[in-house]
Amino acid sequence: MIKMILRYFVKKKYRLVIRRILNNFRGFYYLGSKFYCICCNRSFREFLPFGNIKRANAKCPKCESLERTRLLQFYLKNETDIYFEDRAILHFAPEYMLSRRLKESSKKYISVDIEKDLADRVEDIQNLSFKDMTFDYVICSCVLGHVSDETKAIDEIYRVLKIGGKAFILTVIDLNRLDTYEDKNIITDSNRLKFYGEKDLLRLHGRDFINRLKRTNGIVREIDYAQSFSDDDKKRYSLGNKERELIFEIERIG
Numbered sequence: 456m457i458k459m460i461l462r463y464f465v466k467k468k469y470r471l472v473i474r475r476i477l478n479n480f481r482g483f484y485y486l487g488s489k490f491y492c493i494c495c496n497r498s499f500r501e502f503l504p505f506g507n508i509k510r511a512n513a514k515c516p517k518c519e520s521l522e523r524t525r526l527l528q529f530y531l532k533n534e535t536d537i538y539f540e541d542r543a544i545l546h547f548a549p550e551y552m553l554s555r556r557l558k559e560s561s562k563k564y565i566s567v568d569i570e571k572d573l574a575d576r577v578e579d580i581q582n583l584s585f586k587d588m589t590f591d592y593v594i595c596s597c598v599l600g601h602v603s604d605e606t607k608a609i610d611e612i613y614r615v616l617k618i619g620g621k622a623f624i625l626t627v628i629d630l631n632r633l634d635t636y637e638d639k640n641i642i643t644d645s646n647r648l649k650f651y652g653e654k655d656l657l658r659l660h661g662r663d664f665i666n667r668l669k670r671t672n673g674i675v676r677e678i679d680y681a682q683s684f685s686d687d688d689k690k691r692y693s694l695g696n697k698e699r700e701l702i703f704e705i706e707r708i709g
C-alpha cells in the first residue's frame with residue numbers, strides 16, 4: 456500500500472532517494488559476517504532473495520547489488536585498469552553502487568538508460584548519440600535480453616568503443632540451449648515468465664550468445680570469472696550461478 460501511494464504521488468527520482476535512505480536502515484538491520492558485498496564493502500548475515508523466480512541470497516540489503524554485479528565489480532577491480540586511470544566509461548542501465556564507484560574514479564564516466572531519472576542521461580542503446588570511438592570501456596549488464604533490436608544494440612556498443620577499448624556484457628543464458636529462444640508471439644508478462652524465466656525479457660539467450668557478439672569483428676571472450684574463487688569465497692560473495700554471471704568481453708581491434 457505504501458509503495459502504491461509513493462508511486463502515485465512522488466516522482467521516480469525522489470522515490471529512489473527515499474529507497475536509498477531506507478536501504479541504509481535495512482543494511483544496518485542485516486549486518487553480520489556470513490556474506491560480503493564488494494560493491495558497498497559491508498558484511499551481512501544474509502543477502503535478500505530476488506528474482507521473478509526467487510533466488511536465495513541474491514540481493515545486497517544495503518546497495519541492492521546482485522550476484523552478477525558483485526562478480527563484475529571483482530573483475531573490473533582485479534583484472535582491468537578501469538579504477539586506476541581516468542578512463543572514458545559508458546555504463547548502460549547503471550547498477551547503483553557500481554555506478555557510484557566508477558563515477559568517483561573517472562571524470563569521463565557517463566551512465567545512460569532508456570528511462571528518465573535512472574542515469575546521467577537518456578539514451579537508446581539501439582541508436583546512441585555518441586560519436587564513433589568515444590569510450591575506453593562499455594558496461595552493459597542484463598540489457599541485451601530486453602531490447603527489441605539486439606543486433607543494432609551490439610553494433611552501437613562496438614561503434615562507440617575506441618580501438619583497444621573493451622565492452623563487458625552480461626546476460627541471462629540458458630546453458631542447456633544451443634540457440635537463443637525468441638518468439639514474437641510471446642508478449643504477455645506471464646508467458647515471458649513461463650518461457651524466458653523473467654517477465655520483462657524479450658528473448659532467452661543460449662550458448663550461441665558469444666556468436667551473436669562476434670558480428671562486431673572484435674575479439675570476443677567468454678569469462679567464467681567465478682571459477683577463480685574458492686568454494687568458501689563463492690558462498691561468502693554468493694557467486695557461482697553461471698547462467699547469470701558469465702562475462703562476455705568484446706575488444707575493439709579496428
Ligand SMILES: [Zn+2]
Nearest residue numbers: 492495515518
Ligand atoms: Zn552492497
